[in-house]
Amino acid sequence: MRKAIFLQFLTGVLACLSVFSVIAEDPYRYYTWTVTYGTVSRLGGHQQGILINGLFPGPPIEAVTNDNIIVNVINKLDEPFLITWNGVKQRRTSWQDGVLGTNCPIPQNTNWTYKFQLKDQVGTYNYFPSTQMHRVFGGYGALNIAARSVISIPYPIPAQEFTILVSDWQKFSSTYYFFLFNLQALQKRLDDGHALPVPDSLLINGRPNSHCPLLVKKIIFKWVLMYLIISGKTYKFRVSNLCIETSINFRIQGHTMTLVEVEGAHTLQEVYESIDVHVGQSVAVEITLNGSPKDYYIVASSRFTKPILTTTAILHYDGSHTPPSLPLPIAPTYHLHWSMKQARTIRTNLTANAARPNPQGSFHYGQIRVVRTIVLENTAVKINGKLRYAVNGISYVDPSTPLKLADWYNISGVFDLKTIKDKPTHGALAKPGVSVIGLTLHDYVEIVFQNNDTTVQSWHLDGSSFYVVGYGGGQWTTDMKKKYNLADAVSRHTVQVYPSSWSAVYVSLDNKGMWNLRSAIWSRRYLGQQLYLRVWNNEHSVYTETDVPPNALYCGKAKRP
Known part of the structure; x- marks a missing residue:
């Protein structure tokens, strides 16, 4: 009898524990995406585009902190x-990063499933193709992560959120660009040593200018009319720059x-009339609709280009019968000083919670000892008579075997940690190579991006965010550290580097793996302006890095065990 009672009690306890374990597990979100070529009609012409489930841009991912994301990608293109x-950040698993240094590409007419968790993240992100120059033709979309309900946000809860994806567009079907009608022809142009032509236009969410009467796109907000003047409603815009090479300025007519x-x-x-968003970057802004009840232009225009490219959407007040009117709100001046000055005003809210219930300011990044300084200088070079781009004298070339697989299985001859130096190699001839910098897990590193070019550069790091501690003109020296912001610099994953200038970041390398550090300007990355950071220690533990996934693809020298 006692034994039966004990067994019933034990069964009940196990049942309760199983319920708790189910409740405790973070939600899963499942997606199936079919990637195809399709005809995209923009600017009066028809040309090849990359569609996901028939959409351009692709479908958004709207998730919550700690959600598990499962994306089955079916590749119907004619190449990987x-x-x-x-x-x-892909915590503990660079296997899901989706770049050629970590993954074998998905062969044509096959599928592969990404599995990752949005661990301890909240904010505005996006996705796009990383292979070849696919990104020029589409395949991109929004990835937005909302905070869990138990974590407060330090700003008014918006009545609604809207995503703005700004991209640049090449009108390849015109007479002048007749030879650039598809992806292969575009890549051949770059392979032959020719730079990309200047973009013809900007797009908002894949759409061209709304002030062309045949191409009107309205973003409609519904709000209570009686609050039109007194208070209005507040809305949130998530703005991402998905251009190939163009910095943008974003603004909304009649609103701050x-x-x-x-x-x-x-x-x-901080309150802005307009804000610069550089290639690969994302921001979120809120506006309160307190203008007169009419329609207004949402404007994105190119920065530091001649001519200036401008595109618009329409902000439509519910009940309005008055269309938007010109002139458009004035863009900032061409001068770089304005943009750099604005960039310094973007600082962290130290009193706010992050994705976890802890103050962001509790991590005193400016008081941690830097163990290594890496200075990366980008240059345009000629290799075998053709245009390439190099970092510290090395123009990156993807090996046939992903670096991560080579590292995991100790496959020799794929990469060498001595290929690239921590400092520029002035006077040495640039050469092709596989650039990997070896670092130890939990290293605290300073990276300085030196840009001696005449155009704005943009650098992105996979796997970790970094603190942007300084911008400056001319050549970086150690004396520049005196001007660093060591108190409330903003943490981000992409930083702009102005012409003939430098940008400096601090990064805590607490995510083990092989991580891509690349130019966000895609033709430069394609032609060699990238490298990898190998963040490593000799402990084999799932607490620091997961094992190779069961569905991993193998290629090159890596063979399925």
Whole structure:
């Protein structure tokens, strides 16, 4: 009798524990994406585009902190393909990063399933193709991570959120570009040593200018009319720059914007009439609709280009019968000083919670000892008479075997940690190579990006965010450290580097793996302006890095065990 009672009690306890374990598990979100070529009609012409489930841009991922994401990608292109998750940190698993240094590409007419968790992240991100020059033709979309309900946000809860994806567009079907009608022809142009032509236009969410009467796109907000003047409602815009090479300025006619988030970091809520967003970057702003009841233009225009490219959407007040009117709000001046000065005003809100219930300011990044300084200088070079781009004298070339697989299985001859130096190699001839910098897990590192070019550069790091501690003109020296912001610099994954200038970041390398550090300007990355950081220690533990996934693809020298 007692034994039966004990068994019933034990069964009940186990049942309760199983219920608790189910409740405790974070939600799963499942997606099936079919990637195809399709005809995209923009600017009066028809040309090849990359569609996901028939959409351009692709479908958004709307998730919550700690959600598990399962994406089955079916590749119907005529060549291998990968998607990377821009800004998602991929905790303990660079296997899911979706770049050629970590993944074999998905062969044509096959599928592969990404599995990753949005661990301890909140904010505005995106995804796009990482292989070849696929990104020029589409295949991109939004990835937004909302905070869990138990974590408060340090700004007014918006009545609604809207995503703005800004991209640049080449009108390849025109007479002048008749030879650039598809992906292969575009890549051949770059392989032959020719730079890309200047973009013809900017797009918002894949759509061209709304002030062309045949191409009107309205973003409709519904709000209570009686609050039109007194209070209005507040809305949140998530703005991502998915251009190939163009920095943009974003503004809304007749309204100011309050910056609330940059790539997962809550910011001081500064008010801006317009804000620069560089290639690969994302911001979130809030606006309160307190204007007159009419329609207004949402404007994105190119920065530091001649001519200036401008595109618009329409902000439509519910009940309005008055269309938007010109002139458009004035863009900032061409001068770089304005943009750099604004960049310094973007700072972390130290009193706000992050994705976890702890103050962001509790991590005193400016008081941690830097163990290594790496200075990376980008240069345009000629190799075998053709245009390439190099970092510290090495123009990166993808090996046939992913670096991560080579590292995991100790496959020799794929990469060498001595190929690239920590400092520029002035006077040495640039050469092709596989650039990997070896670092130890939990190293605290300073990286300085030196840009001696005449155009704005943009650098992105997979796997970790970094603190942008300084911008400056000319050549970086150690004396520049005196000007660093060591108190409330913003944490982000992509940093701009102005012409003939430098940008400096601090990064805590607490995510083990092989991580891509690349130019976000895609033709430069394609032609060699990238490298990898090998963040490693000799402990084999799932607490620091997961094992190779069961569905991993193998290629090159890596064979399935």
